[in-house]
Amino acid sequence: MGSVFLPNLRTGWHVDQAILSEEDRLVVVRFGDPGAREVLQMDELLYKAAPLVSQFAAVYTCDTTVVPDFNEMYELYDPVTVMFFFRNRHMMCDFGTGNNNKLNFNLTDKQELIDILEVVYRGASKGKGLVAAPKDYSYINKRNARG
Template sequence: MSYLLPHLHSGWAVDQAILAEEERLVLIRFGHDWDETFIYGLFYYFMDEVLSGVAETIKNFAVIYLVDITEVPDFNTMYELYDTSTVMFFFRNKHIIIDLGTGNNNKINWAMKDKQEFVDIVETVYRGARKGRGLVIAPKDYSTKYRY
């Protein structure tokens, strides 16, 4: 499903995408497009399916880009991109931190399966960012105590 979303092929393109958006939230999914898990595994399939599925719904207040971390390794150390897929939020050239209850407030690094749940997160981040908040609290707690 990653072929349905725009890709950024250089560090400069990533910087320009973040800098160019004045009114919308910028979501960037860092990961691998060539990885076998994209086709056969659950992680990429679900995350990219959710991202492409909600792109039309959130287009008025958010834009989604994909970055292959092998092709563009510029941000791997800076954003600690060690996971197979990571979604990060930016607004007006500022990284928006989101408290999901997981301890890692910088990014979403697991597969989201529910499109409406992801739209709710994006709306919450957008509303908080528009108010000037650098830390936004997610509408749902994703800590492990609620996964059982």
């Protein structure tokens, strides 16, 4: 099997179309600067997970330095941000970090990412706008606390 890269959304219009185009699958968009170490790490996990979740999730990337359209609206200030959409609706996930709008920290385990995507998809399919992550990530804020 040949190498497959994650589809990159090159304009705001492409982001909108990706979100609008999926009727039955979760749309996962990784926003960030592809030159950042955190983004490269997340992309590697997403790349490994994408074929395993393709039945229920479509995974995309978006370079926030090329497509700044959503930076303010979605508060894309972290090096890497993963957001979820279902039937043109932003899906929120409670990671225990205090930020339910997006996944803005790095994971190190492919299965952990798959578990999150499954939980978000199942909740979305049931009409929920907010789901609880399969694990509490509150330690992330303590680890990343400044000062």
